[in-house]
Amino acid sequence: MMAIFGALVVWGAGWYLNIRLANGSHSNNPFVKALIPAIFGITLILVWELLVWAFDINPVILPAPSSIGARLMVEGPRLWADFQQTIIKGAMTGYILGGLAAFGVAILADRSDFLTRGILPVGGFMAALPIVGTAPIFVKWLGSDWESKAAVVAVMVFFPILVNTVAGLKDTSAMQRDLMRTYGAGYWPTLFKLRLPAAMPFIFNGLKIATTLALIGAIVAEFFGSPTVGMGFRISTSFGQLALDMVWAEIVVAALAGSGFYGAMTLIEKRVTFWHPSQR
C-alpha cells in the first residue's frame, strides 16, 4: 500500500516539477530543456520500480528496473560479446554494404528517367517483403553466422537509402544546373560538385531511417538461427529460461546502440550539410 502511495507521490512530484520548469522563466535554457525529459524518464522508472514492488509482480512477467540494472553490471562481458557479434559484425557490415549498393543503383538509375520510374515502384514492393520471411531464407543460404545477418540488413536498408538518394539527386534547380553548364562542367563534375552535395540532406535522411532498420534486421534474423552469441540469440534463449531481466538488459543495450548509431549519423550530417537551412 505504501509503495502504491509512493508511486503516486513520485508521479505527481515529477509532473509538478516539470510543469514548473516548462512554464517557468528559464524554459528556453538548453540545460532545462534537457532536464525536463530526464525528469520524466526518471519518474517513469521510479514509478515502474515502486509498482513492481507494490503489486509484487512476478519477475517472469515484468522485472524491476533495479534487477535489470544489476544484470547490466554483472553480465558486462557477455553483453559486450553479443554487441560485437550483432551490431558490429552483422548490422554494421550489412548497413555499409546495403548503403553502398543503394548509392550505386541510385546514381545509375538517375542517369535514365526510364530506369528511375521502373526501379522505385518495384523497390517499394521489395521493401514490403517482411523480414520474417526473408531472414530464414538468408540463414539457409549463407549459414547461421553473421554473414546471413549482414545480408538481411543490407536488403532492409537498401530501399530507404535508394529512394532518398534518388529524390536528393533531383533536388537541384534548373538555374544551378545551367550555371554548371556555363562553366563547361560535364556530367561527372556536375555530379560531384553540385548534385551530390545538394542531395546530402536527403541521403542522410535515408541513412538515419536505416539505422533502426539495421538493428531490427540483425536482431530478428538471429531468431532464425545463430551461433551461441548475439543479441537476438540471447534474447530468445534468456526468454526461454524465463530470465526476463537479461532480456531487458539486452533491450537496454539495443536501445543505447540504436540511439548512439542514430546520434552518430546526426553528428556526421551536421558536419557534411552545415550549409543547409535546417542546420543553421
Add this chain to the structure above:
Amino acid sequence: MKSVLPILTVIAAILLFWVVSVVPMNMHLVADQAQRDALVVTPDTPAARQDYSGTGLALRNPHLIPLTYTFVRPRLPSPHQVAGEMYKTIFGQKITSKRSLVFHGWVTLAPTLLGFLIGTTLGILLAVGIVYSRVMDLSVMPWAIVSQTIPILALAPMVIVVLGSMGVQGLIPKSIIAAYLSFFPVVVGMVKGLRGPDSMQLDLLRTYSASKSQGFWALRLPASAPYLFASLKIGISASLVGTIVAELPTGARAGFGARMLVGDQYGQPLVSWAALFAAAITAAALVGAFSVIERITLKRMGMNAS
C-alpha cells in the same frame, strides 16, 4: 500510366536474374536426388560434387538443368513454382480452409487494421496534446523521437508471450504490437503537421479573434493532412510487419507469419515463399489504398498531392 513499361522492364530483368539463379542454387540438391533416382551424375559422389560450384556442376550435367526448375524442396524455388503455389492456395481453396492464403491473410490483416486504428487515434491525440501543452512537448516529445531509434520490433514475440501468460489472447496482443508500431510515426508526423501553419496564418486567425478550438479545426487540422497521410502510409506497413513478427511465437497457428515459419521448419519452402509474396502484396495494396485516399482528399481540399 507511362510508368508501366519501365516497371515491366525492371520486373522482367529481376525475373530473368531469378530464373538464371535457380540452376546453380539448386544444382547440388538436384544432383543428390538424381543419383538416388539412378540417373547418371558426374562426378558420382556427393563429397566430390562439393568441390564444384553450382554453375560448374550444371555445365557438367546439362541434362539435370530442367530438373532444377521442378524440384520439390528447392533452396531457391523458380518463379513459376511460387506463382503456382500462390494461385493454388489463393484461388484453389475455399477461403475458410486452413490451406487458403486468403484465410491466413485475414488472420493477419484483422489485428493489423484494429491495431492501426488504435495506434493512429492515440497518436493523433498525443500529437494534439504535445502541440497545445508545453509541458508535454518538453517532457514527452524527446522520448517519442528516441523511441523510434529503438529496435522494438525485435521484442514483439516476447511481448506476445508475456501477454499470453497474463491471459490476454487472440486478436488483442497482435493488435497491441501493430498499434505500438503505427503510434510513433503518427505522433511525429502530426506534431510536424499541426505546427505547419506559419505565424502569418496564425496572426490572421488572431485578427479574426478566432478561439483556440476554431484555430485548431479551421487551420491546424487541415494543414496537417499531408503529414497525416505520409505517416499513415508508414504506419500501416509497419503495423503489418509488426503483426507478422508477432505471429512467430508458439501460439500462432494461422496468419502469414505462421505460414512462413511452418514452411521454414517443415521443409516446405514453397509455402514460405508464397506467404512472403502474399504479405508483400497485401502491404503494397494497403499503402496503395492510402495513396488513393490521399490524392482524393487533398484534391478536394485544394492541395496538390505529390
